[in-house]
Amino acid sequence: MIANTERTDALLPDEPHIERISQALWAREPVGSAALLVGAGFSRNATPVRKSVGSMPGWNDIYLTMVDQLYPAPPIGRDEAASPGSGHAPHRDWLLKQVGATSAYLRVAEEFEAQFGRDALDKLILRHVPDRQFVPGKLHQMLVQLPWADIMTTNWDTLLERAADRAEERVYDVLRTVEEIPEARAPRIIKLHGSFPAHRPFVFTEEDFRTYPIRSGAFVNLAQQLAMENTLVLLGFSGDDPNFLFWSGWVRDRLGPKAPLIYLVGVLGLSAPKRKMLESRRIQPIDLAQLPPFESWPASRRMEHAHQWFLERMREAEPYPAQRWPRPPAGFVPPLAFVTPRLDPRAPLPDPETTGHGPAVETLRRLVPQWRQNRSVFPGWIVPPLDTSELLWGRIDRSIYDIIRGLRAVEEDERLEALFELNWQLETALAPLILTVDDIIVELLDAMVGRYDDLDAGQAAHFRALVAAIIRHAREENDAVLFTRWADWLDTKIDDQDGVTFDRLTYERILWHRAELDVDKLDELVTAWEIRGDSFSLLRKAGLLADLGRDSAAADLSAQALNLIRAQTLRGSQDIAAWSRESFALLFRSSVLFGELGRWAETKAVRDRFDLRQDQLQSRGCPGKRDFFRLIDRLAQAIPPVREPIERTQKFDPGTFNVTHHLSGVDPRIQRLIAYQALRFQEETGLPVRIGNTGVTSQILSEAARWLMDVAPTRAIDAFLRAASSLSSKPFDKILTRSAVARMNAAEADRLIDRLIRLIDAARARIAARAPEAGFWRDRLKSTVEIASRVILRAPARAPQLLKICLSLYADTRFTRKMALGNELRHLARRSIEAASASDRDAMVLALFQSAIPPNVGDYASDAADVVAGLSRDYATMATNSEWREVVTQTVGSLTDPSTRSAASSRINWLLDANLLDEDDRRLLGDALWAPAHMDGRLPGDTVFYPSSFLLLPRPAHVDVGAAVSAALLTRAPLTDNVVAEGALAYAYGQKEFQLDEDGLLGEIARLHAFVADHAPPPEHPDILGDDRTDIVVHSSEMAASLAQRAEHRPSAIEPIRKLFALDRHPLRIEPALSILVRMGMLEKAEAAQRLRELLADRSTIGSELLGGFIGNVVDGQGCEPTFEAAMWSEIAQAITVRRPAPLARLLRFTAHVMREDAGRIPARLDEMLSVGLALILDETKTESPARHLEYDPSLVRYFGAVLVTAMAQRHRGDPNVQSAWSDAIDTDSLPDTRRARDKALEGVLGITAPGEGAGE
Structure with a gap:
């Protein structure tokens, strides 16, 4: 700062003592180690409430009044000799000449009390010190804002107390009597000599001072204690002030040679002998009258300006608050008038002035x-x-x-x-x-x-x-x-003295091997790390131990780190470095205690104390805990959209826009800076991902990965790998999405597979060794397998290797349970085969089926997951070699074992679809299915098949399967929600092989009618854990549609069907039967078209399932009425063009099927609309960067878009340019989805399944 020319920062001779006072004043927080004793002279800085009041009276004013009353002057004009009391005139004159003499003040006060009584003396004081006629001046405010340890005063007025009431940064207790000493807490305003209006006696007389150490010895002791513990400063006293003389004497008398130096600050005007006398009494005068500008100030304001200079000098010495870093020092309010602020060497520099053009x-x-x-x-x-x-x-x-x-x-x-x-x-x-x-x-x-x-x-x-x-x-x-x-x-x-660099390099090497998932090397380095530098590295090491599952060692080391940090903290100073370390150590320790299941109540008091300490540390500028949770909150928010180089925003008036050009370019990574900072935050603090049974930084890491996935996938994957073991499945689907995998560089994906294999091997070894942390490694293995199952889509050449690892894990019974690793192994198997090249795929599928069929040993948690389950039938092989013959034989044979029968039936279903069973196999299969030992009533039990499925499956010649199925399904018993939701009846009604005679048809229509008519309305608050309304609505509606189709040529069933659909109540919906009802004349074509239009706009799950039922009846039924069919295709084409999210994938699939099987049903006039929709889908669903606003599944829609565009190209329908663009995209897509879709479409496979379909999840 630059000083005003009218100000001065010139040094006075006593400047070294001023500096000592200022250092003591600001030596500690919240109060310093300088105490203040304020005398009557400072009260003259008060502000009168009215100008006519004048200034606050001093000792001399009260003294003259007492002399006048004790020894009144003769009236003007009267002979002095003839006046009463004229004999006192010489004494009066002598007293008047004693103004300023200490002994005279006290003696006259003593005489006044003897003459008029104590009450008269007190009233005189109250009258001549008009406290309420004055308010605290600006100097009083400045004084109480400074961090004095305590403020003592001999003044009777209340100026200091009233100023303290308005102090913004200090809260003072006011101490008026010795009885209040125990309750008052520093900083205090201590009224040593009484206080207006009623705290008496007002210490004034000679006797008051003589007996004061006896009557108020506690105050004297308090002053002595303050003088010993602090630098004592006296302000507002003259060298002859009786208060000053007595109090300095009492301190000196009690403390003797041990009495500390006392500073007397004021406009003293001391002679050399008097100064030397004070110094001999260990009183250091600081004479403000020696300030260079003192003589230039107006005489009436010299004392005021001198006091202001002193207070400003104290304020100016305020040290830079380190927690403010890197902001420059704050200015002074009010601005300093007489002191120029010095440049604080402990303060940061302000930003340099730049023009931006130099x-x-x-x-x-x-x-x-x-x-x-x-x-x-x-x-x-x-x-x-x-x-x-x-x-x-x-x-x-x-x-x-x-x-x-x-x-x-x-x-x-x-x-x-x-x-x-x-x-x-x-x-x-x-x-x-x-x-x-x-x-x-x-x-x-x-x-x-x-x-x-x-x-x-x-x-x-x-x-x-x-x-x-x-x-x-x-x-x-x-x-x-x-x-x-x-x-x-x-x-x-690095030399032996540079422990900090040694620790940093060691830490970096450890973090490198952690990122490489090289667990063995990581464990070796962490164990061998001997900390040489900052003790905080102990906490980082503890975090690494926790990341290795060594929770007990991590807990012990974190406790050691906290104790050491606290032991190294500098006492009595602002040790932000240590407090910062303590904050994160406390956070670590709280996590340790919170993660100890069964001990929460026992450790709650400790954790609460940690929280209280964190509040203290935050107030001191170390908000470690607050920032930890702020990061979590910040990262949980929506990711801001990437800023475009040119941005257009709508203005208020229609058709007007603001256009912003970002000339410096746009780096999307900078817009994700908070995620980069979060990763650094985790590394620097050393906080673990998890410890015990609680996650610590897992959410920070996973959310940072989410923020970075589209701008820095490598960093994102590294962060996600670390957090994955502590996450549920939802973050996987939110972060490691199909498009995220597609964005991965192929070489990086290959390297990642290597790292994942290393981690799988290390985890298996530790689990096999039954290490104490085996549970931790089981979780790591589970998440690692799931990640590998996703990344393999970007590294197809590694698919055979991963499947081999998958089958090796599957062969270990410790991993096959669904709650262990079973589901993840199924994912890995299915996705490895999905990613594999055609040349590798047949051998991989064979290897999959050669794996052991898992036994069913109990409930869901104990049940084993079959690694084959969910494998798409698209991968059916045409091979009939001896190895496949053995697979078929073993699978059929497993149907006779109760423990493997269910899983074997699932595999048989796939083998049947692949046509891998010859006549002998089918005969043996029939015998195994219908073996008496495995019957459930009249049908085979313990299989995955619906009852009506047995109409299509092999059976022994003696079995009347139709009768058995009818007996199982056509029970005539009233329908229940459970029976309908199961879906067996809906499936059976839709099978042509399931025969219903007229009586059976009428009976089933009646059963369904009664079920719908008597059904309760949908609950307003369904059980979120057991809500089966979707299944009930969908299956009851599909049952009605199938029965209507069967009734179409049964005149006796027409009216019952009409009455059934006339119910129009929950749970029956007519949408699956629209084409049938139109054909039967039960529904107007226009109404049916409107119902279809509403169904296509329905975004609910029920609406989507009902649309599937409608499409199934259109495909498998007897065709549509021509007018309705034309309207149907118009609605479907429009829905595809505008990309209605809920039905889009189903409509693409349906349209592709019809285009391939019977293209003439789709009006050619709609080709342009379909091409427009396909072009928009191609643009919106780029594999690496699908549009952010999409409400549909981009991978699924792109898959079926590829099927439709291929079918249209085969039929020479649609826009060739759109088809060419699709062809190029399919060839270059980073994932195999669209290429598989195109291949299957070209092969004419009807039962096309999308990526992941058939997984049974």
């Missing part, structure tokens, strides 16, 4: 000194508060283009220093180098490494720091070559 080099050269100074005064946070990190990044980001140009323009040595300082700022901002100057640093290191030995010590340290930064950068970007080169180089340059 040379980039000059901008850089203005910034580097600021960076250097700010680094030198950094408070030492282990991780800065989140607001601070964001502020630092904002400063850098504003000037980054000038910084980069400036760096390239300066010489190497200057660039080295600038990059060192810039990198330090970036690391403190938790910002990765990839966003700014990683390439410039690498270039500089390459250029200067050859002359490293010639660098001076400072330059060499800067060089090593940049090497460490590049090592971290290489790890973050998975650059093995760069990492190894510089890590090996730095390893040779």
